[in-house]
Amino acid sequence: MATVGYSRVSTGSQEHRLQTDALTKAGCDYVVTEVGSGADERARPQLHHLIQSLARDDVLVVWRLDRLARSVKELTMIATDLAERGVRLRSLTEQIDTTTPQGRLIFNFFAMLAQFERDLIVERTKAGLAAAKARGRTGGRKPLLTDAQVRQAKAWLDARQMTQMQAARALGVSRATLARGLAARKQD
Structure with a gap:
């Protein structure tokens, strides 16, 4: 049984230190780190390799759920896949352990809240773009030719x-x- 941590930052200018320190303190045998956007599934090859390498009774530990996935659908798919294979999932910040019914309930609740937060950001962005357009401002590069x-x-x-x-x-x-x-x- 291995306890494996996963740390992801979005850009190379960000640091893993906060996540890796917390994962090490939580008792992880080793920590896999990755730099890549959570929005692009293909930008996380280390995560996909790690998930495939986990065996029954292993534990995958993340600092926060949003380090693992960027949508409720993806998070649920990963959690379901792990559960079907007998792999436990723990999130340190949300204090979730999916081996218990309460842990699964809290997991789903936090996943929905994370998706709600992302949806609000998208909604506000669209409203801001619409307001700018109504004022005659458009995005993008100005035409090179008049x-x-x-x-x-x-x-x-x-x-x-x-x-x-x-x-x-x-x-x-x-x-x-x-x-x-x-x-x-x-x-x-």
Whole structure:
């Protein structure tokens, strides 16, 4: 029976120390560390390898549940997979141990709260973007070509005074940028 800790930080500039110290203090035989976004499942190869290597009666310990998964669905899938294989899951911050009925209840409750918090963040972000759009502000990069520049390039091309490459050079942009500008004007 092994007790294994898992520590994840999102970026290389963050430190594992808080998590690894807590996991070591909790009695983990060893700790697997990883740098990667929780949002991208493929960005966590160490976690997937660790989960597959765990055997019956092993214990997977995390500092917080959000270090393990970023959605209730994923967290539930991981917990179910571990339970079916006889692997215990412990979260130090939430004080959850899924080997007991109370632990499973609390696990599901905290997982729902974490998902609710993420949903609120998404909702606030969308509301902020909508408010900015209503004020006439749009996100993204500003177009490299003005409408007047696109009209000028179209005139050059229609009169066969320049090739598309020559027109792009004259405007100081790439041919692809000019082509996108012309295509956008055509759609309008």
